Amino acid sequence: MTQVLAIGTFNDTEAAALTEAFGCRVLAEVDGLGGLDQAVRDAVTAVAFKGHQGFGAAEMAQLPGLKLLANYGVGYDSIDVAAASAQGITVTNTPDVLNDDVADLAIALWLMQGREMQQAADWVRSGNWAGEGAFGLSRKLSGSKVGVVGLGRIGREIAERLAAFKCEVHYHSRSQKQTPGWAYHADPVALASAVDFLFIALVGGPETEGYVSKEVISALGPRGVIVNISRGSTVDETAMLDALEAGELAGAALDVFVNEPQIDPRFLALPNVVIQPHQGSATHDTRAAMARLQRDNIAAHLAGAALLTPVN
Amino acid sequence: MTQVLAIGTFNDTEAAALTEAFGCRVLAEVDGLGGLDQAVRDAVTAVAFKGHQGFGAAEMAQLPGLKLLANYGVGYDSIDVAAASAQGITVTNTPDVLNDDVADLAIALWLMQGREMQQAADWVRSGNWAGEGAFGLSRKLSGSKVGVVGLGRIGREIAERLAAFKCEVHYHSRSQKQTPGWAYHADPVALASAVDFLFIALVGGPETEGYVSKEVISALGPRGVIVNISRGSTVDETAMLDALEAGELAGAALDVFVNEPQIDPRFLALPNVVIQPHQGSATHDTRAAMARLQRDNIAAHLAGAALLTPVN
Numbered sequence: 001m002t003q004v005l006a007i008g009t010f011n012d013t014e015a016a017a018l019t020e021a022f023g024c025r026v027l028a029e030v031d032g033l034g035g036l037d038q039a040v041r042d043a044v045t046a047v048a049f050k051g052h053q054g055f056g057a058a059e060m061a062q063l064p065g066l067k068l069l070a071n072y073g074v075g076y077d078s079i080d081v082a083a084a085s086a087q088g089i090t091v092t093n094t095p096d097v098l099n100d101d102v103a104d105l106a107i108a109l110w111l112m113q114g115r116e117m118q119q120a121a122d123w124v125r126s127g128n129w130a131g132e133g134a135f136g137l138s139r140k141l142s143g144s145k146v147g148v149v150g151l152g153r154i155g156r157e158i159a160e161r162l163a164a165f166k167c168e169v170h171y172h173s174r175s176q177k178q179t180p181g182w183a184y185h186a187d188p189v190a191l192a193s194a195v196d197f198l199f200i201a202l203v204g205g206p207e208t209e210g211y212v213s214k215e216v217i218s219a220l221g222p223r224g225v226i227v228n229i230s231r232g233s234t235v236d237e238t239a240m241l242d243a244l245e246a247g248e249l250a251g252a253a254l255d256v257f258v259n260e261p262q263i264d265p266r267f268l269a270l271p272n273v274v275i276q277p278h279q280g281s282a283t284h285d286t287r288a289a290m291a292r293l294q295r296d297n298i299a300a301h302l303a304g305a306a307l308l309t310p311v312n
Numbered sequence: 313m314t315q316v317l318a319i320g321t322f323n324d325t326e327a328a329a330l331t332e333a334f335g336c337r338v339l340a341e342v343d344g345l346g347g348l349d350q351a352v353r354d355a356v357t358a359v360a361f362k363g364h365q366g367f368g369a370a371e372m373a374q375l376p377g378l379k380l381l382a383n384y385g386v387g388y389d390s391i392d393v394a395a396a397s398a399q400g401i402t403v404t405n406t407p408d409v410l411n412d413d414v415a416d417l418a419i420a421l422w423l424m425q426g427r428e429m430q431q432a433a434d435w436v437r438s439g440n441w442a443g444e445g446a447f448g449l450s451r452k453l454s455g456s457k458v459g460v461v462g463l464g465r466i467g468r469e470i471a472e473r474l475a476a477f478k479c480e481v482h483y484h485s486r487s488q489k490q491t492p493g494w495a496y497h498a499d500p501v502a503l504a505s506a507v508d509f510l511f512i513a514l515v516g517g518p519e520t521e522g523y524v525s526k527e528v529i530s531a532l533g534p535r536g537v538i539v540n541i542s543r544g545s546t547v548d549e550t551a552m553l554d555a556l557e558a559g560e561l562a563g564a565a566l567d568v569f570v571n572e573p574q575i576d577p578r579f580l581a582l583p584n585v586v587i588q589p590h591q592g593s594a595t596h597d598t599r600a601a602m603a604r605l606q607r608d609n610i611a612a613h614l615a616g617a618a619l620l621t622p623v624n
Contacts (some may be wrong), residue, residue, distance in 0.1 A: 111420035142412035164476030
């Protein structure tokens with residue numbers, strides 16, 4: 001009876017690696033737990049988890065011997081960590097290995113939105129360049145005033161890249177950090193008032209729900225653009241859509257949405273919004289590194305060694 | 313009789329500023345010169361020029377008093393500078409003020425191509441994200457081996473941004489430059505062999521025509537991507553298209569084309585090519601700065617002062 005169970009949206013390569021390493025079976029859905037024999041569930045001490053389905057107290061109760069819930073991804077807002085702690089379950093995630101990719105995508109979203117690259121590409125493909133002449137003018141981005149909400153490891157990677165674009169970097173986080181002279185704002189509204197481009201790099205979960213509020217969006221103003229690579233939940237999405245439709249916000253560039261992948265259709269009608277399908281960490285190298293770190297945490301658990309990246 | 317004549321694709325704002333500053337008339341086309349009275353042509357000592365129509369010895373002969381040919385743009389490959397020099401005409405351009413924008417677009421092209429952002433956006437808009445699941449994996453870009461062909465002012469701006477993405481920076485130029493440890497290659501083929509992403513930042517004109525040759529493209533290889541923000545002429549476009557179609561090159565991200573705006577339709581069939589309509593410097597701020605620098609050169613000429621940015 002294997003101690004490891006994999007649950008979630010693993011691709012074939014990842015599933016094969018888990019099976020080879022641990023002889024575990026792979027369930028596509030959390031709901032599949034109920035279909036397992038009691039004896040199989042009782043034997044499980046570690047779960048490899050991937051995806052955005054909720055994993056809470058009810059699921060944990062079905063695995064009475066569970067000691068490790070190893071999440072694939074840096075964000076673990078699908079997991080009820082308090083419930084896990086209460087049952088003596090350690091949660092691990094896969095931080096750091098994806099910082100570069102997510103920061104790269106944030107910069108790409110910023111550039112693509114500001115320089116109107118999708119519209120410019122369409123201008124060529126539609127024949128308008130040849131038929132009607134030059135595409136219009138867009139917005140200079142180097143040298144902009146930019147703000148980062150949440151100066152964790154990903155936020156810092158974003159800010160360091162923006163500094164190379166000669167931007168004036170501002171940030172907001174719970175406490176002031178050691179930085180190369182970036183401007184700290186204790187209040188997110190003050191941050192939004194000071195900048196034109198707001199990059200959201202918060203962790204997800206209940207504590208940050210709607211953190212980029214209607215007031216923050218209003219303070220960002222009609223020249224403001226929101227770039228979000230964190231979680232859809234961190235922004236008051238309705239307030240953002242209202243502001244975009246009313247011209248009270250210049251644009252948005254989003255990799256994440258409240259109800260992804262069934263995103264609000266209002267986004268699709270807005271030409272000044274760049275949309276990506278939550279692909280922040282979705283490169284071959286990085287996803288392989290995330291899968292490896294998840295397996296390494298499970299292997300450490302099985303060997304009785306210290307876990308690499310515990311979160312509780 | 314005014315000494316200044318404007319010729320080319322000036323927008324309304326630019327034309328108004330020229331008219332206000334110098335009381336000059338604006339011709340849309342170089343061919344319009346022939347339609348002017350002899351007396352009008354004889355009075356002209358300075359031309360404000362914009363666009364990609366050729367301005368050579370024949371045009372200069374129609375303006376016997378011409379002393380200044382003030383180009384709008386950093387690239388002046390439309391102008392026969394040797395002919396100008398032979399006739400005692402000074403050519404000016406508008407360097408530096410556009411470096412940031414062009415470098416920004418180069419980075420944006422690199423990110424958009426490598427992270428497949430256009431395809432990813434289409435994946436959302438077509439309903440595939442909601443209906444079929446996650447978009448596929450793309451390519452990690454931070455930490456890549458990158459090469460810059462031509463380490464002038466724009467090339468250096470590109471390299472400095474790439475360094476913030478933790479890239480291993482290589483370059484080729486006529487001579488080795490002072491750099492923060494970037495790898496110099498005396499031979500463009502050697503440069504292409506050493507990197508996966510090749511950024512072209514050469515000046516245009518006959519000397520660099522086809523400089524990124526079939527051999528360079530072949531050395532870049534099947535994982536290679538060309539990013540060109542210079543002039544279409546600097547790359548052997550047919551060799552590039554052949555390599556892209558044969559899978560001997562991974563992709564291209566191009567702001568410039570040999571026969572723009574009538575670009576080769578073979579480009580439109582290639583999903584791994586990001587296409588932009590020569591918008592490198594096309595932001596409001598930068599185009600205003602370019603127009604101002606052009607006018608400042610003309611004003612200096614009229615005042616008998618030193619020109620700001622002569623090229624011959």
